[in-house]
Structure formats: structure tokens, C-alpha cells
Amino acid sequence: MIIRRILALVPLVLLVGCGSAAPPAPAPGTASGPPAPATTTAGSTPPAGGVARCVAADLRAGLGQASGEGQRTVSIVYRNVSDRPCEARGVPGVDLRGPEDPNGPVYSVLRQEDSGTGATLEPGGSVSATLTYLTGTDGSVGTLGSTGWIPTELVTTPPGDTSQLTVPWNGDTVLRQDGATRPGTYVGPLAAS
Template identity: 40%
Template sequence: MSHRSIRPNIVRAAKGKQAGSGNAPRCATTELSLVLGSPKPSPNSPGQFDVPLTYKNTSSRTCGLYGVSGVDLNGPEHANGAVYHLPRVDNGVKYNEVPAGTTATATITVLKPSDDAATWTPTRVTTIPPGQTQALTANWPSDLPVLRQDAATHPGTYVNGILADPA
């Protein structure tokens, strides 16, 4: 899967608390590792789950990580293809400094299919950190199915902006 398949789709303006001075250069993909957390029911909407998308700064310097990552869910063949390009919601922090060895997290909000809907379960996630061109991948957590809404105006599955993790 080429990293070029991730489509930008900014849906809302950024908001949130700035973390840091804004002087550190952006984190390069080569300076980051990726971990997907366990799905948890979304506190905002029944039927949706939040999956933490956590980036760890593996370099020896502080770098900036802010904006919305490009995210593709990759899985079995489907009527719309084996890749689901997630829309982006820019609701993270305006600027975020990530010291060496610490993390910053975005959330993938997932709408599970209803009992009568076709089930599609991804096998992995491909993500490009904001401002970068190289991708990171991780296995999709457990067996969480996703309702594919590839052509929907306001789909229930999307990626949120990056937030500063608590110290």
C-alpha cells in the first residue's frame, strides 16, 4: 500500500490547548513509533468506539507533532476496495512539543455496523504523521468491525487531531 493513497479531508478548524513554544521542528516519521490502543466506547456517541493512535518520539530531541494524521484502514476486499481512507477532523492542539521518549495521541473514532449491516474488519492501519510523507503501520486492535461509509458526507468513522498526552 502506497502512502500516497491517504487523502486529505479536513472537516473542521483546529481547537485545543497549545502545548509548547512552537519552536521545535516537526517530528519526522523516522523519529516515531506507533501503537494502537484498545477500543473503548465513545463517551459522545452510542455505537461508536475510540481507538487511541499513539505516536512515541523515539529520537533524542524534542519535536513538534500536531495536526491530523492521514489514516487508512486496510483489510479484506470490499465493494469499495480493501482500503478505507478515513476523513480527518482537525480538532487537536494548534501546536504540540513532544520531548524525547514521550507520546502524543490522536483518536480514531469508529462506527460499528448494526446487526443487519455488512461487516468489514480491518487488519492493519497505515498512517502518515502530519507534515510527513512516510507511513507507519500497526495491526488493527482485536476484531473491531467498521461500518464503511466511503461516500458519506458525515461518516461515523474518522480520525481526530493530535492531542498532547498528559505528563
């Protein structure tokens, strides 16, 4: 009999001990509910209130007039042909392409350090980078470079992009220094033109 009474009380004790407590109230000034999803930007999508990076699809490239003797300079001009502003900043990639050579048909130009300059290009606006290159026939042939090589085109990649723009070369001879640690041919950062 005593055992039956004890067994009858066990379910009541379990029910009382298993009650659920109310969730704690949020602290004053904090929101309750699920967290808001994070937002990210990618590609040429502008950040909130910002301007998207210029990509090859926004630009047309061209070469200015070369100047200097021995070591020459020429501006690579990038014009915004899109219908929106874009941000042009950094150092573009530049390859000179031409006839077969002991070092191959492509001469990848060294990039200078980025100076942090650049510009926001309105539609029709332009920015440029200076390409400095050696000409002439003096120099070594083989693993360090080639003399008397004339590229047929310049291929450029805007900073932060993988698509390229191609421009006919200006006809100058380029002294290749493919294996040099400090070549006399290099491209500088974009700057307002």
C-alpha cells in the same frame, strides 16, 4: 586650417564630457556591499531557535484500548523514539486496510478540523489522536459502504509528512461509509497524552 583646429578640439571636449562620476555614498545607517543571502528551512530542519516537526522516522505508533458501543473510540499513540525533541501538531492521515471489499481494500478515514493543539515531544514523550469508528452490521452495501468488514491494519501518516507508520488493527468490525458526506468514522487532531 580652421577645420583642423576644430577637429583637434573635438577629442578634448569628448573626454571632458565622458568623465565618470563617483558612486553615491550610502545613506547613514545602511550597509554597503552585496545583500546577505536569504536562508530557508525545509523538511524537518528546525527554524532558528525552534523545534523540528515530528516525522515518521522519529515516531513509533500504537493503538490504545478501544471503548464504547456502536460508535467506538481508540487512541492512536505516537511516541518519539528519536534522540531530539520534535513538534507534533495537526491531524494525522489514517487508512484502514483489510480484505477486498466492494469499495476496495482501503478505507480512508475522514480528518476532523485541526484544533491547533499539539505538543513538543521530548525523546520518549508521546502524543495521541482519537479515532472514532462505527461497528456492527447495520448499514448499506455498495457505493455508500460495507458491513461486517474487519481491517487487518491501520496505516497512519504524521501531519506534514508523506512517510507512513503501520499498526496491527485491534480486531473490531468497522462499518464502512465510503460514500457518506458525514461518516461516523473520523480521526481527530493530535493532543498531549
